Amino acid sequence: MRLFTALCLAALSIAAPALAAEDKATGLAVNLSDDFVVEPTPADANFTANFGIKSASGETASFESEDYLCQVAYSPAPENADLSVEEINAMVRTQEWIDLAKNTMSVIFDFKEDTPFELAGFNGHEFVAMPKQSGAENVRLVLSMLETPKGRTAISCVADEEALDEMLPTFRTIRDGVTPPA
DSSP states (O other), rough: HHHHHHHHHHHHHSSOOOOOOOOOOTOOOOOOTTEEEEEEOOOSSSSSEEEEEETTOOOOOOOOTOOOOOOEEEEGGEEEEEETTHHHHHHHHHHHHHHHOOOOOOTEEEEEEEEEEEEEEEEEEEEEEEOOOOOTTTEEEEEEEEEOOSSSEEEOOOOEGGGGHHHHHHHHHHHHHHHOOO
């Protein structure tokens, strides 16, 4: 009977979907299939909640210096607190918001593409950029950013230029598994 119980428990653990990794203080969550491993990473000066995502197979980014396929980060934005979802979505669709996001990072990145997306009812933008750093000519950053009444969520993924098209579906699967603090 113990063997039957053990087999049933093993079968349930294989069939169970991955549970969300959540930062309880902010509400940032990442819910992905068991093809991925989500690990909390230390907060820093810019972001109060952070997660790193690896492939369950052990595959990381296409660079030895990167530990994760993607990183998810959240920063409070008190200036958004009085805005409705509709106002935030309208703001994020403006060229002014897009230009501000790009200009903030233009010192270190050249932007190649900009594509709108929606996540959890919020509008965001996916930027594909190339670092200006010498020796990083083949590196591509895919940065998905969105705003909510609570703050900003950023999902950043890195690939080399040759692997970018192949990696984009994986990066978007990871992005779509994020629940931003709302």
